[in-house]
Amino acid sequence: MKTAADIIKSNSNRIMKSWEDRVKNEISASQISSNLALRNQLPNVLDDISEILTRYDGFLEVERNEKYNEIIKNSLDHGRHRATSSHYTVKQILQEYVIFHRVLTEVLEENEVYSKEVGIVLKYTLETAMLTSASSFSDSLQEMREKLIGALAHDIRNPISAAYFALDIIDPEDDKERIKKLKSMGLGSLKKALELVEGLLDAISIKAGEGITLNFEAIDIIEEIKWVCEEANQIYLNEVILQSNTKDSFGVFDGTAIRRVVENLVTNAIKYGARDEPVRVILEDSHEEIVIRVHNEGESIDEKHQTEIFEFLKRGRETDNSRLESWGMGLTIVKSVAIAHGGKVDLKSTDAHGTTFSLSLKKYFNEPGKVRTKLNYSEK
Known part of the structure; x- marks a missing residue:
């Protein structure tokens, strides 16, 4: 032989x-x-x-x-x-x-x-x-389905919590404007929760190479980012500060997906960042693209894990880094949403300067309509 x-x-x-x-x-x-x-x-x-x-x-x-x-x-x-x-x-x-x-x-x-x-x-x-x-x-x-469903189910908590908070603090003795504002916030959060439920049902049917379905439409993406920051400031103790070089930023985006991505990054920034330092969401608009940065101070992410952190299947079921594993499917979705918008996601993390996730999105990469994303883009 x-x-x-x-x-x-x-x-x-x-x-x-x-x-x-x-x-x-x-x-x-x-x-x-x-x-x-x-x-x-x-x-x-x-x-x-x-x-x-x-x-x-x-x-x-x-x-x-x-x-x-x-x-x-x-x-x-x-x-x-x-x-x-x-x-x-x-x-x-x-x-x-x-x-x-x-x-x-x-x-x-x-x-x-x-x-x-x-x-x-x-x-x-x-x-x-x-x-x-x-x-x-x-x-x-099966692992993709379970983690995707888990990530979606987790993301539903934020808008439901915000809706509960808004409706719970309504006082019949409040003036009409305050009641109207709180009601609007509660209904808006519930609407966003229902949109996520649709994505949850969609995730059950994914096949090889497939991720979530995105629904592109012409919108002002800053309104979605503002919503995330306002909602986060209601829920978390850390201050979430929004900085933008423009008052509006129109393009063809999936607003729900981008909102979920920014929510995920903000939540992680609060969870893993310094407790007493604010989280900054920085939006930079250019003619053809927008860049969304989420920055937090605190312990950095090990350089050797800064690439594999976005691809849970590449890591496999086990990792010797519990913090890395706890990021779960969320960052895989961040990456797939960025690429579906013709963009990318970058990570810079050092002990001296903190951690910054940067999400670049082409403003007119897609036509309005639905597109099913991929979960893994390691192939060239």
């Missing part, structure tokens, strides 16, 4: 190229990915198979031996990656491995090194990879 392993190593590029061509011809979801993204962890799986074949020279009963389980990590990562790739299904992942098996078999037969023993090793290693990738794919989708 050492010879078969050597053939696989020397023909690895050819094997991957043949696999790519067949996959793109037979699996529709693969056609929207670059070659690098499509290959993902499969070259590593190929290396694993080659190493396993080398170890089993002389042949042992592979079905009773657990040494081929080293293939699990790379096939697990492959499944998680496919969960962030649009239109993939479990069936298509299994089909990828079937094609992979066929290509390997053809190359080994062509070089006259395919045998019963080699075939059994391929069978058990690839069955392990198939089951692991399929399970990882399904688990990752």
Whole structure:
């Protein structure tokens, strides 16, 4: 079997190229990915198979031996990656491995090194990879749903709390203007809560590579930001200060999504920032885009975590940083909303200058209407 392993190593590029061509011809979801993204962890799986074949020279009963389980990590990562790739299904992942098996078999037969023993090793290693990738794919989708629903459910608390506060402090003896203002605030918060409930129901049906549905319309985005700051000042002890270089900022935005994003950043700034320092929301408007910055003083975020903090699937289920994990799905949504607006999100965090999240949004990147976002934009 050492010879078969050597053939696989020397023909690895050819094997991957043949696999790519067949996959793109037979699996529709693969056609929207670059070659690098499509290959993902499969070259590593190929290396694993080659190493396993080398170890089993002389042949042992592979079905009773657990040494081929080293293939699990790379096939697990492959499944998680496919969960962030649009239109993939479990069936298509299994089909990828079937094609992979066929290509390997053809190359080994062509070089006259395919045998019963080699075939059994391929069978058990690839069955392990198939089951692991399929399970990882399904688990990752379920994880996305659970975290997205959890994030949405959490976000509903703020407008409901604000509505409760506004309605609770209404006094029949108050003057009409105060009652009218408090009633308007309460009803406005409940309306926003209902909008979030719609997103909650929508999240239940997400598929691979999908995130929340955004509803773009022509609005003044500053009104949404003002609402967030006013609501936060009612709920939290930290002062939330809004600074803007303009009185209005019109564009085509999803106001509900941007409001949720800013609420998330403000809530985190208060939760993780210095208790006695204000949180600043700074809005800078230019001709083509707006930039929203949320700044807090206090303990910084470790530099090595400042990129992965936005992608919970890339981190996996476990992390050695409890603070990082507690940011949950919220920052993943922040990133997906920014990119859906043709923008990006940046993070700068130091002990000397505090933490600043910057959200840039193109003002006319979208036409009015609904668009379903992605949750993971690690592919290029």
